[in-house]
Amino acid sequence: MIYGSGAVLASPYTLGGVQSGPACCLPDPHLRIENLSVAYGSTTVLDGVSLNLYRGCITALIGPSGCGKTSFLSTLNRLTDLVPEARVSGRIWMDTIDVLDPGLEVQGLRRRIGMIFQKPNPFPLSIYRNLELPLREHGVRGGEVRFRKIEAALRDVGLWNEVHDRLDNPAMALSGGQQQRLCIARALVLEPEILLMDEPCSALDPMSSDVVEKLILRLRGRYTVVIVTHNLAQARRIANYAAFFWMKERVGKLVEFGRCQPLFETPVSPLTAAYVSGAAG
Amino acid sequence: MSRWRIDRLLSLLLATLAGGAALILLLVLAFLVREAWPVLSGIGWVRLVTDDGWYPLENRFGLLPMLWATLAAGVAATVLAATIGLASAIFARFFAPPSVARLYRPMLALLAGIPSVVYGLWGLTVLVPLIARWQPPGASLLAAILILALMILPTVALTSLSALNAVPGSLMRGAAALGLTRRGVVLGVAVPAARAGILGGFLLAAARALGETMAVLMVAGNVVQNPTGLFAPVRVLTANIALEMAYATGAHRAGLFASGLLLTLVVVVLAGLTARLVSNTAHV
Amino acid sequence: MSRALQDRLFTGAIWCCAALVIVAFLWLLGDLAWKGVAHLSWSFLTDEPGNAGRSGGIGPILVSTALILGVASVVAIPLGLGAAIWLAEYTRRGSRLGQGVRLSLDVLAGVPSIVFGLFGNAFFSVFLGLGFSILAGGLTLACMILPVFIRTSEVGLTAVDNDWRMGSAALGMSRSTAVGHILLPAAAPEIAAGLMLGIGRATAETAALIFTSGYVDRMPESLLDSGRALAVHIYDLSMNVGGGDSAAYASAMVLIAWIVVINAAAHTLGAHWASRSISA
Numbered sequence: 001m002i003y004g005s006g007a008v009l010a011s012p013y014t015l016g017g018v019q020s021g022p023a024c025c026l027p028d029p030h031l032r033i034e035n036l037s038v039a040y041g042s043t044t045v046l047d048g049v050s051l052n053l054y055r056g057c058i059t060a061l062i063g064p065s066g067c068g069k070t071s072f073l074s075t076l077n078r079l080t081d082l083v084p085e086a087r088v089s090g091r092i093w094m095d096t097i098d099v100l101d102p103g104l105e106v107q108g109l110r111r112r113i114g115m116i117f118q119k120p121n122p123f124p125l126s127i128y129r130n131l132e133l134p135l136r137e138h139g140v141r142g143g144e145v146r147f148r149k150i151e152a153a154l155r156d157v158g159l160w161n162e163v164h165d166r167l168d169n170p171a172m173a174l175s176g177g178q179q180q181r182l183c184i185a186r187a188l189v190l191e192p193e194i195l196l197m198d199e200p201c202s203a204l205d206p207m208s209s210d211v212v213e214k215l216i217l218r219l220r221g222r223y224t225v226v227i228v229t230h231n232l233a234q235a236r237r238i239a240n241y242a243a244f245f246w247m248k249e250r251v252g253k254l255v256e257f258g259r260c261q262p263l264f265e266t267p268v269s270p271l272t273a274a275y276v277s278g279a280a281g
Numbered sequence: 282m283s284r285w286r287i288d289r290l291l292s293l294l295l296a297t298l299a300g301g302a303a304l305i306l307l308l309v310l311a312f313l314v315r316e317a318w319p320v321l322s323g324i325g326w327v328r329l330v331t332d333d334g335w336y337p338l339e340n341r342f343g344l345l346p347m348l349w350a351t352l353a354a355g356v357a358a359t360v361l362a363a364t365i366g367l368a369s370a371i372f373a374r375f376f377a378p379p380s381v382a383r384l385y386r387p388m389l390a391l392l393a394g395i396p397s398v399v400y401g402l403w404g405l406t407v408l409v410p411l412i413a414r415w416q417p418p419g420a421s422l423l424a425a426i427l428i429l430a431l432m433i434l435p436t437v438a439l440t441s442l443s444a445l446n447a448v449p450g451s452l453m454r455g456a457a458a459l460g461l462t463r464r465g466v467v468l469g470v471a472v473p474a475a476r477a478g479i480l481g482g483f484l485l486a487a488a489r490a491l492g493e494t495m496a497v498l499m500v501a502g503n504v505v506q507n508p509t510g511l512f513a514p515v516r517v518l519t520a521n522i523a524l525e526m527a528y529a530t531g532a533h534r535a536g537l538f539a540s541g542l543l544l545t546l547v548v549v550v551l552a553g554l555t556a557r558l559v560s561n562t563a564h565v
Numbered sequence: 566m567s568r569a570l571q572d573r574l575f576t577g578a579i580w581c582c583a584a585l586v587i588v589a590f591l592w593l594l595g596d597l598a599w600k601g602v603a604h605l606s607w608s609f610l611t612d613e614p615g616n617a618g619r620s621g622g623i624g625p626i627l628v629s630t631a632l633i634l635g636v637a638s639v640v641a642i643p644l645g646l647g648a649a650i651w652l653a654e655y656t657r658r659g660s661r662l663g664q665g666v667r668l669s670l671d672v673l674a675g676v677p678s679i680v681f682g683l684f685g686n687a688f689f690s691v692f693l694g695l696g697f698s699i700l701a702g703g704l705t706l707a708c709m710i711l712p713v714f715i716r717t718s719e720v721g722l723t724a725v726d727n728d729w730r731m732g733s734a735a736l737g738m739s740r741s742t743a744v745g746h747i748l749l750p751a752a753a754p755e756i757a758a759g760l761m762l763g764i765g766r767a768t769a770e771t772a773a774l775i776f777t778s779g780y781v782d783r784m785p786e787s788l789l790d791s792g793r794a795l796a797v798h799i800y801d802l803s804m805n806v807g808g809g810d811s812a813a814y815a816s817a818m819v820l821i822a823w824i825v826v827i828n829a830a831a832h833t834l835g836a837h838w839a840s841r842s843i844s845a
Contacts, residue, residue: 082734084657107285110737117735121728123747133746134736186736288739292655298647302715303669305708309676312687368582376579385583388590394824395593396769398799399817403593405803406600406810431589438586462568464575492677494772495800519679519772526686526776538687541680552675 030055030194030224031076031099036090038071040083045071046252049090051243053194058216058225060235060260063245063275068252069228072245073196075099076226077113078106094194111138114187118199120179122171122186127163130171130182131189138190153189157181157215177208184215195219197227201234213238232276236264244272313545317538324532329539335505335521337533344540346507350515351544353508354422354497355490358429362490363483365430366437367472370479373438374445375467386442393435401499404428409500416512420502423511428496433486440485444478445471484555488548494519518544597821601814609815614782617806618798623816625784629699629792630768632785633778636703637710637767642760645711649718649756654744667716674712678772681709685777697791702778706770710763717762721755722748754834761831765824771796795820 029052038046046068053059061069071080078099080086092099099109123130131150140146154160159181163169171182180200187195197216201209217238219225229235235242239260244267246255256263256272267273274280320326324342332343373385404424413419448471456470472479502514503524516524522537529537612622648666656663685705695701725748733743749756771794779791780801793801799816802809 077735079731079735082731105285107737107739110735115735117728117732119728121726121732123729123732124751125747133742134738137736137738137742183732190736285739288741291741292651295647295651295655298644299651299666302644302648302711303666305711306669306673306676308688309673309681309684309708312684312692313680316683316687365582365585368579369586372579372583376576377583388587390828391825392590392593394765394769394821394828396771396796396799396820396824398769398771398796398803399597399821400593402799402803402810402813402817403596407592407596431593434586462572464572468575488675492675492679494677494679495796499800499804519677522679522683523772523775526683538683541683545676545680548675548677549672552672556671 027052028055029053030094031226032091032093034091034093036072036075036088036092038068038075038080039087041085044251049252049254051254051257053224053226054241055224056221057240058220058227058238059241059243060239061226061228061243061245062230062232062235063252063255064247065230066252067245067247069245070198071252073115073198073226073228076194076196077110077115078104079115081106107138111190112192113194113196114190114192116180116183116187116195116197116200119203120176120183122174122179122182124170124172126168127171127174127182128167131186134186134190149189149191150185153185156188156218157185158211159185175208177204177211180204180208180212181215184212192223194224194226197225199228199230202230232264232278236260244269244275246271246275310545313538313542317535317542319532319535320539321535324536326539329536329543335516337525337529337536340532342532342536342539344518344543346505347516347518347521347540348543350422350501350508351491351517351519354425354429354501354515354517355487357426358433358490359483359487361426361430362434362437362486366434366482366486367441367479369434369438370441370445371467371472373442375463375471386439389435389438389442393439397432397493397495398499400428400432401496404496404500412512418502418512418514420500420514421512422501422508422515425497425501425515425517426511428500429490429493432493432496433489436489437482437486440482441475441479444475444482447478448474480558481555484551484558488551488555491551492519492544492548494523498523597814597817600811601816601818604811604815605818610819613784614798617809618782618802618812619806619809620812623795623798623819626782626793626795626798626816627819629778629785630795632699632788632792633703633706633774633794634764634767636700636788637706638760638764640704640707641710641714641763644707645714645760646718646756648711649715649722650744650749652715652719653722654740654748670712670715673708674716678709678770681705681773682776684708685773690777695789697777697779697781698789699778699785699792700788702774702792702794703788705773705777706767709770709773710767713766714759714763717759718752718756721752721759724755725751754836757834758831761827761834765827765831768820768824768827769796770794771800775800795823 031053033052034050036046036049037044049072061072063069074080075088076092076099080088088100090100094112098104123133125133128150131153132146135146135149140149151160154163159178162178171179174182180203184200200216201212204212213234216225216227220240227239241258242260242263243257244255244263245252256267256269263272264276267276271280314321320329320342329342329344332341334341334343334346369389373382377385404427408427409419409424412421412424452474453466453470456466461469497517498520501517501520503516503520504514505516505521506513508515518540522541525533526537609622610627611624613625614623615621652663652666682705685701685708689695689701689704690697729747729751730743733747774794774797778794780793780797781791782793782798785792795816799813799820802813802816
């Protein structure tokens with residue numbers, strides 16, 4: 001395999017340092033969710049959720065298990081289409097696009113919205129192929145072009161120095177933390193606008209979890225990040241906004257949404273207060 | 282062409298292939314009926330049962346003697362193979378020392394792969410003369426039963442072994458902790474827990490025994506008559522087809538196809554029963 | 566009868582049965598080797614049969630067998646894989662169509678081999694006019710190995726980690742890419758094993774071939790020529806040729822060796838593929 005000769009990059013990360021992107025306190029919603037409900041068969045898991053996901057900000061979805069946070073995430077990139085019994089109602093607007101429109105070209109949507117899963121799921125292929133396959137699939141022509149994008153993505157997640165000399169090795173041979181970073185690189189290589197992360201650190205050991213968390217921080221400003229997390233401390237560390245979900249009569253509902261610090265320190269709802277102080281959930 | 286259009290075309294192509302595979306059964310049944318039609322409609326399928334014997338050149342198409350022979354050989358062989366096969370599986374799982382156990386399974390797999398002609402060859406040259414020494418002519422129902430049992434035994438043993446291996450160890454440890462002896466654990470806990478798989482294996486073997494042609498053909502003597510005893514030569518339905526297809530024409534040929542249809546019906550019903558039984562006994 | 570005595574009898578019975586099986590195994594294979602080894606030689610594998618097979622070799626017969634298996638594989642692989650992929654990836658769980666296809670295949674799997682011989686004769690040899698030919702025999706065998714091949718391939722594909730399906734969907738990849746680049750390679754060991762199993766069974770087949778590919782023991786010149794498979798040769802030697810027993814035994818040894826090699830190939834292929842995709 002002939003690799004192109006890339007220019008020597010000054011810093012190991014193309015995304016720059018932590019929190020170096022544009023500020024995101026401007027109320028510019030990237031995704032507007034209106035009255036979203038999700039049901040699987042006859043069981044409703046989520047009801048009447050409305051919130052905005054602001055451009056370039058990190059929004060944490062917090063709340064106990066089973067409140068529909070993962071289902072919420074899955075509606076944003078239409079992954080619910082894969083579940084035959086899933087019924088989604090409500091509206092989701094990504095800028096001017098109606099995400100839930102049945103006639104929407106879903107593959108294009110999923111190029112703009114990337115997803116990271118709780119359990120790292122690199123394909124049983126080489127590291128290089130893991131990143132090349134989505135690029136080829138979306139019509140990126142030219143080996144040189146693809147190689148540059150792959151190198152950039154691997155540098156972004158901090159894997160380049162670790163794997164640049166063994167790109168043809170199986171991805172499954174990497175450690176858990178490296179695999180998850182590879183999955184993030186795989187999502188980044190398509191240059192999405194929005195990243196959905198479903199508890200990306202929960203299956204990792206503390207050290208890898210720390211590395212991934214710092215990576216997520218670096219994404220702020222360039223990407224709109226929505227992250228489901230059970231780790232309240234993590235949410236406080238990285239999120240700009242937080243959305244608190246809770247089960248009411250066995251249906252997941254959005255209880256409170258707002259800027260992260262205020263929600264944790266002076267929540268409006270007593271439920272939120274109980275949860276973030278550890279008294280409930 | 283966009284990838285998504287390829288997807289749509291591929292989905293169509295694959296569905297067509299799957300449909301084609303599914304239609305093979307219909308094709309088989311259609312042609313069997315087509316070839317058997319002269320007998321089924323013309324001579325009437327009732328005659329297949331009521332005629333006194335299979336003498337097609339004299340226009341007698343009674344299948345019953347051969348059907349009895351098929352059932353006698355098949356059932357007896359299944360019972361024999363089931364007992365010894367299950368015992369082998371129990372041996373391999375519970376009694377064999379590790380060194381033996383490691384070799385026992387590959388041995389069974391090898392036996393299961395031996396072609397039926399080879400079993401027939403061995404039966405013809407070794408078993409039949411042996412039986413003949415005891416009670417001529419040797420080529421007999423007994424030979425058919427023994428060879429069939431030997432043939433289906435490895436499969437029974439392997440399926441029973443898989444079923445026994447699937448029983449959770451905790452179940453048996455619990456039984457042992459209650460003071461049950463090895464016999465008690467095996468007969469009281471393990472075998473009942475695995476009974477769905479074991480039973481399925483038995484019925485699968487029975488279906489195979491009923492449908493087996495070559496080995497039985499080579500050792501059973503092939504005389505069309507009701508089985509009068511273990512040492513009488515008999516002809517089974519499958520062997521009949523194999524022997525007479527070469528020169529059968531007209532109604533005779535149609536009669537052979539009709540017997541093939543009957544055999545398929547019996548085997549398919551058995552397979553259906555197996556599926557029903559296995560799913561019903563599946564809950565421990 | 567005391568408990569201890571019952572236990573002792575049970576153990577004894579189990580050991581007896583096991584010993585019976587081992588004795589039968591050794592007797593059978595031992596006999597085979599004893600009676601066949603004298604007739605085996607390199608020329609046996611390559612020469613034409615002479616004197617109705619009592620002398621000479623099985624060269625043309627090996628060629629015919631290989632051709633019949635080849636035809637069966639070439640037909641069964643695309644048809645079988647396509648059907649398996651459709652069942653595993655393109656049907657919903659519990660779909661009527663999927664259930665129907667599976668039921669049809671399960672019933673087909675139970676049809677006795679002689680009945681396949683009848684069908685092959687009526688359809689391939691007579692209706693399609695292929696006569697007694699390697700092509701007719703191969704096509705009949707393809708019908709026989711399809712049900713099991715499709716089922717084992719389907720199981721292999723369904724067993725592939727669903728995380729990869731979700732991951733590829735989230736990346737906006739089409740299903741054909743996911744199947745071709747990720748799922749099929751991951752299931753390749755199971756699929757190869759299922760194919761080898763089918764070919765092993767096909768190699769042992771006699772009843773289905775007698776009336777489709779025929780008896781001719783000369784070297785075949787085309788797929789439309791009649792050809793004698795090895796199993797059919799053994800049958801002919803033992804039943805129709807007086808004094809053909811030792812040739813039959815030698816042929817049987819070759820046949821068993823062939824099947825053992827196929828099964829071993831399936832195992833090693835499977836293990837090799839499995840290890841390559843996972844570990845470093």
